[in-house]
Amino acid sequence: MMQSVRDGARLRRFFSSTAAIAIAALSTAAAPAPAFAQEELNALVWCDHTDPVLLEPFEKANDVKVNVKVYEGTGAGLSILDQSQPGDWDVLVIDGVDVHRAIDLDLLAEMPADGLPTADIFPEVRMEANNTKDGKIYAVTEKFGYNTISYDKTKVDPKDMQDLSIIWSDKYKGRIALYDYYLPMIGLVGLGLGKKTAELSEADMPAIKEKLAAMRAVSKQVSDVVSSQTALATGEVDILVGGGEWITAVLSADKPSLDWTIPEQGAVRWAQSIGVMKDSTKQDLALKFVQYILSPEGQARLATSSCYWAMPANARADEHLTDQQKAALRFDQQAEYLKKTQLYPIPSAELDQQFQDAWTEMLQQ
Amino acid sequence: MADAGTLRSATALEDADRRKAWGFVAPALLWTLAFFVVPFAFMAAMSLWKREGRDLVRIWNFDNYVRFFSENALFQGLVNSLEITVIVTVISVLLAYPLAWIIAERVPKRLQRLALILAILPFWTSYVVRSYSWLLVLSKNGVINQMFMSIGLISEPLELASTRTATVIGFVHFFVMLLTLTIYSNLIQLSPNYRRAAADLGANAFQTFWHVVLPLTLPGIMTGAFLTFVLCIGDYVTPQILGGNNELVLPQIIMLQLGRRADFPMAAALSIVLMLAVTFAYVACARWLKIERA
Numbered sequence: 001m002m003q004s005v006r007d008g009a010r011l012r013r014f015f016s017s018t019a020a021i022a023i024a025a026l027s028t029a030a031a032p033a034p035a036f037a038q039e040e041l042n043a044l045v046w047c048d049h050t051d052p053v054l055l056e057p058f059e060k061a062n063d064v065k066v067n068v069k070v071y072e073g074t075g076a077g078l079s080i081l082d083q084s085q086p087g088d089w090d091v092l093v094i095d096g097v098d099v100h101r102a103i104d105l106d107l108l109a110e111m112p113a114d115g116l117p118t119a120d121i122f123p124e125v126r127m128e129a130n131n132t133k134d135g136k137i138y139a140v141t142e143k144f145g146y147n148t149i150s151y152d153k154t155k156v157d158p159k160d161m162q163d164l165s166i167i168w169s170d171k172y173k174g175r176i177a178l179y180d181y182y183l184p185m186i187g188l189v190g191l192g193l194g195k196k197t198a199e200l201s202e203a204d205m206p207a208i209k210e211k212l213a214a215m216r217a218v219s220k221q222v223s224d225v226v227s228s229q230t231a232l233a234t235g236e237v238d239i240l241v242g243g244g245e246w247i248t249a250v251l252s253a254d255k256p257s258l259d260w261t262i263p264e265q266g267a268v269r270w271a272q273s274i275g276v277m278k279d280s281t282k283q284d285l286a287l288k289f290v291q292y293i294l295s296p297e298g299q300a301r302l303a304t305s306s307c308y309w310a311m312p313a314n315a316r317a318d319e320h321l322t323d324q325q326k327a328a329l330r331f332d333q334q335a336e337y338l339k340k341t342q343l344y345p346i347p348s349a350e351l352d353q354q355f356q357d358a359w360t361e362m363l364q365q
Numbered sequence: 366m367a368d369a370g371t372l373r374s375a376t377a378l379e380d381a382d383r384r385k386a387w388g389f390v391a392p393a394l395l396w397t398l399a400f401f402v403v404p405f406a407f408m409a410a411m412s413l414w415k416r417e418g419r420d421l422v423r424i425w426n427f428d429n430y431v432r433f434f435s436e437n438a439l440f441q442g443l444v445n446s447l448e449i450t451v452i453v454t455v456i457s458v459l460l461a462y463p464l465a466w467i468i469a470e471r472v473p474k475r476l477q478r479l480a481l482i483l484a485i486l487p488f489w490t491s492y493v494v495r496s497y498s499w500l501l502v503l504s505k506n507g508v509i510n511q512m513f514m515s516i517g518l519i520s521e522p523l524e525l526a527s528t529r530t531a532t533v534i535g536f537v538h539f540f541v542m543l544l545t546l547t548i549y550s551n552l553i554q555l556s557p558n559y560r561r562a563a564a565d566l567g568a569n570a571f572q573t574f575w576h577v578v579l580p581l582t583l584p585g586i587m588t589g590a591f592l593t594f595v596l597c598i599g600d601y602v603t604p605q606i607l608g609g610n611n612e613l614v615l616p617q618i619i620m621l622q623l624g625r626r627a628d629f630p631m632a633a634a635l636s637i638v639l640m641l642a643v644t645f646a647y648v649a650c651a652r653w654l655k656i657e658r659a
Binding site: 183230234352357363 | 441501506612
């Protein structure tokens, strides 16, 4: 009897304290926002936009909190948007070759041409065909780089790296890593076959598959960014096909023997674009953020952000980069590199599936 | 009359018990319904849709399953997953059982808790960090190769990283800890009287282990083995980091469908295949355990 009384008292205490907590929580939720609440901006981005060094100047200048969510792969990003409510996201960073996927889904807002520093963007990466539709600007290129050949110059002959056919040659068998993303890699194979990346078609698939198989046979591994960097840094491999400044620049201080080059046949150029979400309820603030990212200062910070380094799209970013940073990015050699490189292939959905299937077959070989 | 009254009050008590039981079960049931059954049903339905180009065709068909069974690169993912999972489970059981036995039987009672904490110490680090650490240990210039070369066991570094061996080592390191816990908890519940009785009947140490201890600890082994199977076959991180993509397991192929093309119907079909593999494993384990208990 005494036990049940004690239990009852305990239960009452539990329920009364739970009710008190619930009432307190409800009161807090129902209370008006305090006067000091900051405005928030939600951006769906690549990992280089998470660096506080990049975000803080904008946040302080505009008294705003920028919430960033990182995604990998356009498919994953579009799925996040598909599962979100209109207005959840204000800014989108997307692969330059996929901007039209977002435009076709009516996700991006038109941006005013006179509010963007397009004249300062390297002409080769303005990519009007990708970033605009019917003369309207929906995105702007913010950063770019190359999928080419990274290597340890103390372990391989740098002259060999000037010929793209080295990626399927026996000479460095077992000492090569392949970057695990089929679009640029198939673009590189196309270049090795003497094809322009923009002209790759279904008819090229047999030759591409053959060369992919040859590449696989001489490679040690196929790996993502971190595993590729680890493999190069630990000497597990001496060459990374598909790598570039975005792989080696971060490691340059600790591992000066790592280098990269663009072979005679050329290499693949990647680019990422930024735009304002059409359903954003903070269009002006979102545009301000895009303008900050595209400003010389924002560009310098983005180029050297902690996740990965790569070239800023704005040619005036050099005003805010140190000589050492410019050297790691090879800022002064861009004119030559841009001439020698071609944009990722932009396959149709059907060709994209064939590319992916060919890549999967190669991985399982 | 009195009998009818007793019957009514017994029925009322049973009803009250039943209501109480439902009351206790309801939260878990609702949780499972909301976060497993409904999403699973949606995933199963989606696996019957199809992505054509950039469009989602919402007409039910079995094309994704036909593709899975007809394309070798996809089907091989399941084969690789099953092979690796079976190897990992067997090795983990073989390593965990003696460890659990030593902790339960040879380590003094007051030190057993400490021994268990030491055994599960690697659990305290992040799974991803642990996998990358193994990559460094197994690399050409890693600890293992350097040690073997320094004692003259090998002249050239072994190719350990980015192989199936590396994936298996990474998995076994993790699952030995899990199995040790499940087997240990079974071993300490085993009354010493069983072994005394076996000895009285003339059984030697091996016979006692083989005919008495092992069958009685099978539930612990099978529980741990099943958990290992489920966690191993669904894992993406370890094969991705340690396997070097030299062969793809099913979760890696699922991720490949989502990354760029967002082919959710194909990914859903592959996930259903993965779930079926787990279901078969469960049925096999459950039946086997039931027989042993009988």
